Amino acid sequence: MARRSDVTRQAILEAARERFASDGYERTTIRAIAADAGIDPAMVMRYYGNKENLFSVAADLDLRVPDLTEVPRADIGAVLARHVMTRWEGDETLMALLRAGVTNPAIAERMRSIFAAQLGPVVVTVAPGQVETRAGLVSTQVLGFTLCRYILKFPPVVAMSVEDVVRWLGPTLQRYLTEPEVLA
Amino acid sequence: MARRSDVTRQAILEAARERFASDGYERTTIRAIAADAGIDPAMVMRYYGNKENLFSVAADLDLRVPDLTEVPRADIGAVLARHVMTRWEGDETLMALLRAGVTNPAIAERMRSIFAAQLGPVVVTVAPGQVETRAGLVSTQVLGFTLCRYILKFPPVVAMSVEDVVRWLGPTLQRYLTEPEVLA
DNA sequence: CTCCTTGGTCAACGGTTGTTGACTTTCAAG
DNA sequence: CTTGAAAGTCAACAACCGTTGACCAAGGAG
Numbered sequence: 001m002a003r004r005s006d007v008t009r010q011a012i013l014e015a016a017r018e019r020f021a022s023d024g025y026e027r028t029t030i031r032a033i034a035a036d037a038g039i040d041p042a043m044v045m046r047y048y049g050n051k052e053n054l055f056s057v058a059a060d061l062d063l064r065v066p067d068l069t070e071v072p073r074a075d076i077g078a079v080l081a082r083h084v085m086t087r088w089e090g091d092e093t094l095m096a097l098l099r100a101g102v103t104n105p106a107i108a109e110r111m112r113s114i115f116a117a118q119l120g121p122v123v124v125t126v127a128p129g130q131v132e133t134r135a136g137l138v139s140t141q142v143l144g145f146t147l148c149r150y151i152l153k154f155p156p157v158v159a160m161s162v163e164d165v166v167r168w169l170g171p172t173l174q175r176y177l178t179e180p181e182v183l184a
Numbered sequence: 185m186a187r188r189s190d191v192t193r194q195a196i197l198e199a200a201r202e203r204f205a206s207d208g209y210e211r212t213t214i215r216a217i218a219a220d221a222g223i224d225p226a227m228v229m230r231y232y233g234n235k236e237n238l239f240s241v242a243a244d245l246d247l248r249v250p251d252l253t254e255v256p257r258a259d260i261g262a263v264l265a266r267h268v269m270t271r272w273e274g275d276e277t278l279m280a281l282l283r284a285g286v287t288n289p290a291i292a293e294r295m296r297s298i299f300a301a302q303l304g305p306v307v308v309t310v311a312p313g314q315v316e317t318r319a320g321l322v323s324t325q326v327l328g329f330t331l332c333r334y335i336l337k338f339p340p341v342v343a344m345s346v347e348d349v350v351r352w353l354g355p356t357l358q359r360y361l362t363e364p365e366v367l368a
Numbered sequence: 369c370t371c372c373t374t375g376g377t378c379a380a381c382g383g384t385t386g387t388t389g390a391c392t393t394t395c396a397a398g
Numbered sequence: 399c400t401t402g403a404a405a406g407t408c409a410a411c412a413a414c415c416g417t418t419g420a421c422c423a424a425g426g427a428g
Binding site: 003004005008039040042043046 | 374375376377378
Binding site: 213229234 | 396
């Protein structure tokens with residue numbers, strides 16, 4: 001059953017995603033979101049309760065990690081690197097989550113559970129043990145790249161082409177996933 | 185010539201560093217800094233003009249990248265990885281800069297110039313061309329690790345020992361710095 | 369048409385923030 | 399001791415924030 005207010009709800013959600021992604025959690029105001037959506041700030045509160053809840057609805061993240069069991073073992077690093085580059089075209093959710101999670105402990109906890117829940121199961125299908133450590137290492141390189149390219153905008157990282165990224169980051173991810181167990 | 189107010193100035197600076205590091209730029213208030221330093225908020229304004237200027241004085245970052253010309257070529261990745269782990273004990277400056285730079289464009293620009301100015305000259309002494317790209321790649325892995333370990337606190341990354349980090353990140357940094365030129 | 373749920377607007381609240389200026393205290397130089 | 403600059407206090411400002419409740423408009427059901 002479609003409600004009459006669904007278009008408004010959607011407009012709020014899209015405006016919220018853009019604002020949270022570009023401004024972070026604290027700098028994003030309910031008033032600005034409402035103005036972008038062309039409605040009154042009170043509507044945002046009516047439909048989403050409060051700012052925190054609006055964020056958690058707007059920043060529901062699906063990494064869409066590819067199924068690595070169908071990929072030749074030697075290529076999984078490259079496939080993963082290419083996926084990282086293409087995953088965020090037209091989807092600002094990760095940027096919103098990253099910008100907000102850095103200063104908001106509750107959102108940081110959300111990121112921890114998202115990466116653990118979505119990366120762990122994929123890593124376990126290809127890795128020779130030390131699954132959590134490997135998933136963590138992949139996260140450091142993927143998030144570090146996302147941070148430097150899309151948020152901090154380090155010029156040499158922004159300048160890299162998809163093929164550059166595959167050739168440089170691919171072997172790194174490959175090693176984090178397939179290198180034989182390293183004892184501590 | 186030592187001023188009578190130097191202790192107060194220093195107390196403000198230390199309180200500011202801690203607050204900016206743990207709360208980020210927007211959540212840190214002049215009032216909280218003043219309370220930590222045990223003085224009146226007006227003193228902060230008197231000595232540092234405004235919040236933005238106080239931050240730029242408090243978050244003056246020196247990476248202290250080691251001189252790699254004295255290190256055996258095969259070990260520079262490991263040396264760099266170990267340095268990253270030990271550099272931030274008792275110095276919250278990078279955390280402050282990272283937390284703030286993610287939502288504040290001016291501070292992001294500061295980070296860009298800091299990493300370019302301090303990492304570039306070291307990379308150029310060991311790398312076979314493509315210096316900026318290599319420095320950028322090193323930044324992605326180093327900042328990604330810092331982000332996941334100290335800010336987002338991903339459990340497997342927090343659990344890693346110094347030796348774990350050297351063994352996992354060392355080869356990555358080594359490759360980013362010494363791998364023969366990769367064409368685009 | 370009437371009624372009542374739903375969608376939407378408006379103005380205001382209490383609180384917090386960065387910042388300012390007037391005021392008082394401290395203290396060393398004359 | 400006197401004096402005047404420096405150090406520090408206090409109260410308030412203007413702006414902005416999230417949030418609320420009273421109010422109006424629409425539109426389908428009976």
